[in-house]
């Protein structure tokens with residue numbers, strides 16, 4: 297067991313940290329207030345290789361492992377969780393589905409452009425009536441005269457409004473239940489494929505979350521992704537990896553809130569003393585730092601197992617569950633340490649507190665993570 301970062305990981309962390317300080321930090325509140333999708337910053341992240349973090353170099357990616365990828369997402373979330381979410385959905389959901397299930401031709405056609413950020417990707421599993429129960433998907437794809445005809449709609453798709461490429465799951469054989477859902481790749485501009493309402497959100501407001509709609513959308517057979525009927529099962533594999541990035545998003549958000557609270561506690565005086573001198577505040581800081589570190593270890597454990605090619609269903613759910621619930625608590629305490637100023641938008645903890653809640657919901661709620669973990673435990 298080695299708990300040290302490699303020199304390459306330290307270099308990666310400082311590169312992302314410098315990028316976040318220069319290109320993201322100055323704009324965080326403006327993007328949040330006005331719900332501005334930071335397209336320029338995302339394109340610059342693409343130039344740095346962050347949009348193709350986990351894909352091989354011969355497909356235009358950065359060739360990083362999941363531990364490295366977690367470092368990237370953590371560092372971005374520490375400054376702006378919205379940016380981390382945009383990049384995580386692009387990498388670990390959309391592009392990764394094409395990488396894991398795509399034909400060689402699909403990989404060559406899509407991954408280099410997605411990995412460099414020339415194209416932005418989104419991934420649509422959730423529907424209005426099929427959230428936690430994603431196997432209850434209602435959107436359909438019917439084979440007619442050699443083409444797939446898609447009808448239906450998805451909700452809550454991260455990056456929907458800015459995506460050039462969408463991977464979407466539709467029912468192709470209702471009788472086959474979980475083995476009757478297939479994945480499709482849709483290009484922006486395909487007739488019958490459009491994005492709908494953009495949601496007005498509590499947090500993660502610089503990320504775009506929206507509907508994806510299909511009306512008699514005609515796709516050639518080469519737009520089917522993976523084996524017919526295996527789109528849902530492949531989605532579960534995709535989520536196993538994606539949850540490591542949500543754990544990293546949670547750890548980074550908590551770290552950002554903790555850093556602000558620690559700083560503030562050494563500046564704010566009450567009763568003639570810095571509040572950091574009060575034991576009540578010291579205990580909060582100690583608990584926050586300890587729980588962040590524990591979550592980071594779970595996240596790295598899941599990442600290391602993924603990099604070793606092992607199945608991570610249980611570990612990634614544990615990392616995601618623990619990190620996201622930890623981060624909600626840490627952000628709450630960070631606001632508490634700021635007192636009334638924590639409630640004011642001039643201080644960064646107000647935004648971390650709003651953003652962090654997504655971590656216990658996206659890519660499977662905490663309740664669903666507990667179900668996933670329990671199922672794995674009962675199987676062992």
Ligand SMILES: Cc1cc2nc3c(=O)[nH]c(=O)nc-3n(C[C@H](O)[C@H](O)[C@H](O)COP(=O)(O)OP(=O)(O)OC[C@H]3O[C@@H](n4cnc5c(N)ncnc54)[C@H](O)[C@@H]3O)c2cc1C
Nearest residue numbers: 419420421422427428452453454505657658659660661663
């Ligand atoms: C900002 C944002 C971004 C998102 N991005 C994407 C994306 O890019 N792509 C995508 O496909 N989806 C995305 N989602 C959707 C997200 O994954 C779902 O919201 C989530 O899976 C929960 O589904 P739901 O909202 O329908 O809640 P529901 O499934 O309706 O759940 C409601 C409540 O019931 C609980 N519950 C449900 N079933 C059970 C059960 N069996 N046992 C115990 N409790 C249960 C849930 O835990 C929750 O507390 C995003 C969501 C948000 C808010």
